[in-house]
Amino acid sequence: MTVRIDQTRCIGSGQCVLAAPDVFDQSDDDGLGLVVITEPPADLLPGVRDAVDRCPAQVVSLEE
Amino acid sequence: MTEAAVCPVPHENRTHPLGAPAGFEEAISNGPVKMIWPNGVEAWVVSSYAGVRQVLSDQRFSANKEGAPEMRTEGEQILGVPQPGNMNVMDGEEHLRLRRPLSRAFMVKRLNEMRPRIQEIVDEHLDAMERGGAPADLVSSLCLPVPSLVIAELLGVPAEHQELFQATAREMFGKNGSKAEYEAKAAELGEVLAKVVVEKKASGATDDMIGLMVNDTDFDMDELLMLAIGLLAAGHETTSNFFGLFTLTLFEHPDQLAVLKHDPSRADVIVEEMLRYTIGKLGGAGLARKAVEDVEVDGVTIRAGDWVTVSFHANLDETLCPRAGELDLERKAVSHLGFGFGPHQCLGANLARAELQILLRSLFTRFPDVRPAIPVAEMDFREDMITYGAAAIPVEW
Numbered sequence: 150m151t152v153r154i155d156q157t158r159c160i161g162s163g164q165c166v167l168a169a170p171d172v173f174d175q176s177d178d179d180g181l182g183l184v185v186i187t188e189p190p191a192d193l194l195p196g197v198r199d200a201v202d203r204c205p206a207q208v209v210s211l212e213e
Numbered sequence: 214m215t216e217a218a219v220c221p222v223p224h225e226n227r228t229h230p231l232g233a234p235a236g237f238e239e240a241i242s243n244g245p246v247k248m249i250w251p252n253g254v255e256a257w258v259v260s261s262y263a264g265v266r267q268v269l270s271d272q273r274f275s276a277n278k279e280g281a282p283e284m285r286t287e288g289e290q291i292l293g294v295p296q297p298g299n300m301n302v303m304d305g306e307e308h309l310r311l312r313r314p315l316s317r318a319f320m321v322k323r324l325n326e327m328r329p330r331i332q333e334i335v336d337e338h339l340d341a342m343e344r345g346g347a348p349a350d351l352v353s354s355l356c357l358p359v360p361s362l363v364i365a366e367l368l369g370v371p372a373e374h375q376e377l378f379q380a381t382a383r384e385m386f387g388k389n390g391s392k393a394e395y396e397a398k399a400a401e402l403g404e405v406l407a408k409v410v411v412e413k414k415a416s417g418a419t420d421d422m423i424g425l426m427v428n429d430t431d432f433d434m435d436e437l438l439m440l441a442i443g444l445l446a447a448g449h450e451t452t453s454n455f456f457g458l459f460t461l462t463l464f465e466h467p468d469q470l471a472v473l474k475h476d477p478s479r480a481d482v483i484v485e486e487m488l489r490y491t492i493g494k495l496g497g498a499g500l501a502r503k504a505v506e507d508v509e510v511d512g513v514t515i516r517a518g519d520w521v522t523v524s525f526h527a528n529l530d531e532t533l534c535p536r537a538g539e540l541d542l543e544r545k546a547v548s549h550l551g552f553g554f555g556p557h558q559c560l561g562a563n564l565a566r567a568e569l570q571i572l573l574r575s576l577f578t579r580f581p582d583v584r585p586a587i588p589v590a591e592m593d594f595r596e597d598m599i600t601y602g603a604a605a606i607p608v609e610w
Contacts (some may be wrong), residue, residue, distance in 0.1 A: 158556075159315070160309065160312055160313060160316060160556050161319075161320070162558055163319070163321040163572035166322075167321060168561075176320060179316070180314075180319075180503065181313070181316070182317075199548070203548045205554050205555055206556055207270055208271075
């Protein structure tokens with residue numbers, strides 16, 4: 150289970166941070182999404198799936 | 214279908230101020246439908262949850278309205294072309310170049326740091342409302358001034374120019390505004406902002422939005438002023454209208470208002486449901502895109518060159534959540550379309566969330582008995598604005 154953000158198309162909306170604050174952050178340099186825990190434990194996966202769904206730019210992925 | 218129905222004009226045809234234009238829900242009930250807009254242009258209306266997400270995020274639908282002045286909003290028509298800094302009509306890299314640097318100012322953590330200050334501004338206005346005594350107008354005492362002060366602080370513009378921001382926004386979003394009136398206000402605001410820009414440049418500050426744009430991006434002066442004016446206008450007009458509409462929706466749903474009052478600490482989840490439901494109920498179609506190639510949406514083929522609009526009635530789609538047509542403040546937050554979707558999703562969404570959460574929680578905690586002083590159906594709604602809202606909300610407590 151690996152979490153990724155395609156930074157080339159990220160718009161920095163921060164929806165991933167709202168959905169799973171333990172897994173995602175935003176870069177102080179450019180506001181774009183960052184993955185803090187690339188292989189999150191099972192209890193954080195619902196939040197990650199929510200982030201995948203909510204991301205307006207559709208750049209968050211969870212490879213299962 | 215052989216003949217397109219005429220798209221009802223939202224602001225003129227609502228049978229209830231918090232409901233969709235008459236005939237709209239029926240017209241969209243069988244999937245994508247072509248409607249003729251008041252400007253004579255024929256455009257598809259897509260209103261399913263999946264369909265709206267597709268139209269707003271698929272790059273085969275372009276936001277560029279070059280050569281199609283009739284599809285610009287009234288405000289955009291007043292502005293004319295070219296519009297450096299109007300990222301709403303840009304696609305791809307051109308759009309990202311302007312959008313991305315602004316994201317920093319709206320970062321979740323940055324806005325969380327602003328919450329105490331937003332709370333302070335809200336409390337000051339609630340104090341003043343209490344001192345003035347009932348009845349009070351919620352729009353002029355809370356809905357308008359709070360977002361206007363907050364966006365001014367976020368941008369780094371002196372709050373003494375608040376009246377000017379509001380007047381410029383009225384001209385920018387007003388349907389009846391003229392180019393001359395808008396230009397006069399924009400020029401006045403431009404002078405104020407140009408002074409701010411010079412100060413930021415001298416100090417090298419990047420701790421507010423204008424400082425950040427001036428000292429840490431490649432935006433030129435025209436882009437910078439357009440963006441700043443746009444942010445000021447969008448920053449208070451939308452939030453103030455929706456806070457008013459939320460309050461009215463709660464007045465109409467006393468059982469749900471009781472849910473909020475019972476546990477105001479759930480304001481974050483409650484605001485998501487208010488956004489979903491209120492915006493879904495208003496219906497209407499907008500956010501025009503042009504298909505650049507043939508695309509299948511909800512079982513119909515939209516041809517290259519066709520105009521497509523979306524309706525946030527999609528927020529009431531049962532595929533999003535069960536009993537989607539009901540306001541249920543005990544529902545967990547769902548991925549609604551209240552702020553749009555795709556790369557153009559509302560830039561200020563996280564700011565609006567913070568403001569709406571604090572406003573809702575504070576108003577009903579401070580004034581638990583606040584209620585409309587006249588029936589909601591008798592209140593005046595502003596029909597001259599592209600963004601829709603109550604002109605005044607008389608309340609007592």
